[in-house]
Amino acid sequence: MTNYQIIDGKAISDQIKQEIAAEVQQIITNGGKQPHLAVIIVGHDGGSETYVAHKVKSCEQVGFKSTRIALEADVTEAQLLTEIDKLNNDADVDGFIVQLPLPKHISEEKVIEAIDYRKDVDGFHPVNVGRMVIGLPCFVSATPAGIMELLKRYDIPTSGKNCVVIGRSNIVGKPVASLMMQKAYPGDATVTVCHSRTKNLKEICLQADIIIAALGSPEFLKGDMVKEGAVIIDVGTTRVASTETKSGFRLKGDVAFDEVALKASYITPVPGGVGPMTIISLLKNTLLAAKKEVYFSTND
Numbered sequence: 001m002t003n004y005q006i007i008d009g010k011a012i013s014d015q016i017k018q019e020i021a022a023e024v025q026q027i028i029t030n031g032g033k034q035p036h037l038a039v040i041i042v043g044h045d046g047g048s049e050t051y052v053a054h055k056v057k058s059c060e061q062v063g064f065k066s067t068r069i070a071l072e073a074d075v076t077e078a079q080l081l082t083e084i085d086k087l088n089n090d091a092d093v094d095g096f097i098v099q100l101p102l103p104k105h106i107s108e109e110k111v112i113e114a115i116d117y118r119k120d121v122d123g124f125h126p127v128n129v130g131r132m133v134i135g136l137p138c139f140v141s142a143t144p145a146g147i148m149e150l151l152k153r154y155d156i157p158t159s160g161k162n163c164v165v166i167g168r169s170n171i172v173g174k175p176v177a178s179l180m181m182q183k184a185y186p187g188d189a190t191v192t193v194c195h196s197r198t199k200n201l202k203e204i205c206l207q208a209d210i211i212i213a214a215l216g217s218p219e220f221l222k223g224d225m226v227k228e229g230a231v232i233i234d235v236g237t238t239r240v241a242s243t244e245t246k247s248g249f250r251l252k253g254d255v256a257f258d259e260v261a262l263k264a265s266y267i268t269p270v271p272g273g274v275g276p277m278t279i280i281s282l283l284k285n286t287l288l289a290a291k292k293e294v295y296f297s298t299n300d
């Protein structure tokens with residue numbers, strides 16, 4: 001299949017940003033409050049700083065207010081929990097996130113559980129994860145929601161398809177597997193989750209109509225692991241050193257793009273595929289939080 005189609009996450013995300021911006025404008029015209037996202041970042045991890053900068057910039061682009069709270073890497077867990085408590089109780093903040101990963105001395109589980117689930121626009125809190133699994137209104141975590149949006153906007157059939165998810169992280173693998181099996185579109189797929197202990201991974205992938213690669217291993221998925229016409233979603237964003245870029249690195253996906261694309265019907269590039277959609281989902285969740293459409297409405 002040499003006529004593959006690129007799933008252009010950048011173009012779709014630009015389109016959705018315009019939709020969100022128009023909605024924000026409408027809220028303000030009607031006398032409503034500007035949606036407000038706060039982001040806590042701990043330490044100086046290069047990747048996290050870049051992601052947070054993108055999140056803050058995207059807020060500006062759609063007309064949200066944003067607050068960036070930067071804490072040093074040696075902040076104590078108790079101090080971080082105090083900051084979370086302040087945001088939980090700040091009526092002006094509609095939603096907030098704590099950028100991961102956190103320094104080793106801080107428990108990510110404790111931090112996530114400390115966030116008021118009604119402001120958890122990352123969708124990481126166990127209440128949101130649980131509600132997502134049983135199909136109740138909730139904040140769905142950003143990357144899986146972004147993948148669903150791409151499938152929807154490209155009208156890719158999922159019902160009855162074999163979907164293989166490679167990777168079982170709490171942030172991507174587990175939630176996206178759950179969404180792909182939900183009784184709705186996009187979903188209704190027969191889902192197999194593969195991970196580091198999976199035997200016959202190649203044989204399983206060769207049965208897949210849709211592969212979602214989310215293991216964080218550059219160019220792991222090769223052409224000979226993919227059947228003709230498969231839909232390929234690449235969630236990998238590993239930074240590898242490069243002399244060809246100003247930053248000194250470039251992002252590599254989990255898919256060996258050149259060889260896999262020749263087999264694929266649709267494929268996401270890295271960068272410009274799933275990545276831009278992750279931020280869009282965060283903006284969408286923040287807008288839902290601001291409109292009180294998830295936890296303070298009659299849907300609740």
Ligand code: GUN
Nearest residue numbers: 097098099100101122142
């Ligand atoms: N680190 C990598 N991806 C994410 C994300 O979606 N949210 C947060 N909070 N941290 C991350």
